[in-house]
Amino acid sequence: MVIRGASSGTLMTEGGARSASWQTCAIAEIIQRTPSIKSYFLRLSEPFAHIAGQHVDVRLTAPDGYVAMRSYSIASSPSASNVIELAIERLPDGEVSPFFHDIAAVGDKIELRGPLGGHFLWPERATAPVLLIGAGSGVVPLMAMIRQRRALAQTVPTALLLSSRTQRDVLFADELLSLELADPKFTLALAITREPPERACDFARRIDSAMVAELVARLPRMPAHVFVCGSNRFVNIAADGALMAGLDAAVIKTERYGG
Amino acid sequence: MITRGFTGRNSGGDQSDRIPPGQHLVEHFPVLTAGPTPRVETADWKFTLKIGPRHIKVWNWSAFNALPKTKMTRDIHCVTSWSKLNTAWEGVVVDDILADAGVEPPTDFVLAHCYDGYSTNVPLADLASGKTMIALNYEGQPLPRDHGGPARLLVPHLYFWKSAKWVNGLQFTERDEAGFWELRGYHKYGDPWREQRYTND
Numbered sequence A: 001m002v003i004r005g006a007s008s009g010t011l012m013t014e015g016g017a018r019s020a021s022w023q024t025c026a027i028a029e030i031i032q033r034t035p036s037i038k039s040y041f042l043r044l045s046e047p048f049a050h051i052a053g054q055h056v057d058v059r060l061t062a063p064d065g066y067v068a069m070r071s072y073s074i075a076s077s078p079s080a081s082n083v084i085e086l087a088i089e090r091l092p093d094g095e096v097s098p099f100f101h102d103i104a105a106v107g108d109k110i111e112l113r114g115p116l117g118g119h120f121l122w123p124e125r126a127t128a129p130v131l132l133i134g135a136g137s138g139v140v141p142l143m144a145m146i147r148q149r150r151a152l153a154q155t156v157p158t159a160l161l162l163s164s165r166t167q168r169d170v171l172f173a174d175e176l177l178s179l180e181l182a183d184p185k186f187t188l189a190l191a192i193t194r195e196p197p198e199r200a201c202d203f204a205r206r207i208d209s210a211m212v213a214e215l216v217a218r219l220p221r222m223p224a225h226v227f228v229c230g231s232n233r234f235v236n237i238a239a240d241g242a243l244m245a246g247l248d249a250a251v252i253k254t255e256r257y258g259g
Numbered sequence B: 001m002i003t004r005g006f007t008g009r010n011s012g013g014d015q016s017d018r019i020p021p022g023q024h025l026v027e028h029f030p031v032l033t034a035g036p037t038p039r040v041e042t043a044d045w046k047f048t049l050k051i052g053p054r055h056i057k058v059w060n061w062s063a064f065n066a067l068p069k070t071k072m073t074r075d076i077h078c079v080t081s082w083s084k085l086n087t088a089w090e091g092v093v094v095d096d097i098l099a100d101a102g103v104e105p106p107t108d109f110v111l112a113h114c115y116d117g118y119s120t121n122v123p124l125a126d127l128a129s130g131k132t133m134i135a136l137n138y139e140g141q142p143l144p145r146d147h148g149g150p151a152r153l154l155v156p157h158l159y160f161w162k163s164a165k166w167v168n169g170l171q172f173t174e175r176d177e178a179g180f181w182e183l184r185g186y187h188k189y190g191d192p193w194r195e196q197r198y199t200n201d
């Protein structure tokens, strides 16, 4: 499959950019999204058109030349300007995420390359329903997909099952809740694990196969695309749930943040 | 470019000569997979050697386990930037598989195939060098499902996506065919010491 980049016109193999060289960008804005997640808006010096679901590699360099590199999914939709949004969760003993939370400031320069990844990609011409399942910061690439769907005024039925510890930990909660009100083809279900949820359509437990089956039932037809993102443990549970709900392994794409 | 305020955790570490550029050391064993984790029972497991479309030999679990076993302790490097030192594996070296099948390699290129439809290409010169194996044990235990059990390819000197999980066969190809990630923007060879992460690196 060949995809033509939306604005840059570069030719790519299935989502994989021909080459992605390092560029320096500036932090334009930082927003505290949840107690442990902040959004970083980065102004690209060499703008690119990504596909929702893709990530960038970020590299930090210490004065002695030591380099640390990590991948971060792009949260913004491709139709946005030359500013991309990353949403980074602070891991207490981590090397890179605490740097972003505790040290990085507006105006700082950060090196990154992208867009990267050619598998976990929003199907631009989707007509059959899409099921998105994420936990914590795993909703980031799914958010890019939801924003892209809205930016293109797509009507493909889409459901998001999002697991968080508490209501306050739900990343992009306001945007997701108002989108659900405005768009009858978009369904949101929260799985809140450490407190009772506020809405009757949400769940008060960890994601399991019965929950995935119920989300599938809230869609008009069986989903033709399932995207699951989060920690490996979470992804295994959610992907197994999707299999038990009768979905074919071939339609389930996963992005695991390692751990 | 020096990043303002960044010092780094492993800066100046004494094992830095074993960690390729852009990589960082981990103690745990992260898991990255593009789809659901397959369930493969050893009773159903088969391993197939092919030349192009032609089946050369098929082993079941007990026949494969009767092949000579080799142990290797190696450093591994994932393209998502973690490296893990001194991982201990046991399995069947690819040279011993070819010898058991009695084939002279007909081409210089091989694709590894897997139960989940995944594939990856590795040149014969890398595969049949005594450096790679079909690994059945990790740290003295049967290979866990999350890490590719019952069997995975182990090509420790290349980025770890080449060490295909849930492997079920090797296929000689006429040309160097790109596999799953190689078709999706990742480097065709993947040498961590030359930082060959993405196409054209």
Ligand SMILES: Cc1cc2nc3c(=O)[nH]c(=O)nc-3n(C[C@H](O)[C@H](O)[C@H](O)COP(=O)(O)OP(=O)(O)OC[C@H]3O[C@@H](n4cnc5c(N)ncnc54)[C@H](O)[C@@H]3O)c2cc1C
Binding pocket: A055, A070, A071, A072, A073, A074, A087, A088, A089, A090, A091, A092, A093, A094, A095, A096, A097, A098, A137, A140, A141, A255, A256, A257, A258, B025, B026, B027, B080
């Ligand atoms: C494709 C992709 C997309 C991603 N997208 C996002 C995203 O959108 N948002 C996001 O927040 N993250 C994302 N991640 C995860 C991200 O890349 C980092 O892994 C994450 O930010 C942690 O990095 P860190 O340097 O803070 O922690 P690390 O230093 O890498 O440590 C990770 C964890 O391991 C523990 N640890 C590390 N070293 C040791 C040690 N020696 N001993 C004991 N424990 C140790 C730490 O305590 C920490 O909890 C993504 C990952 C991938 C692969």
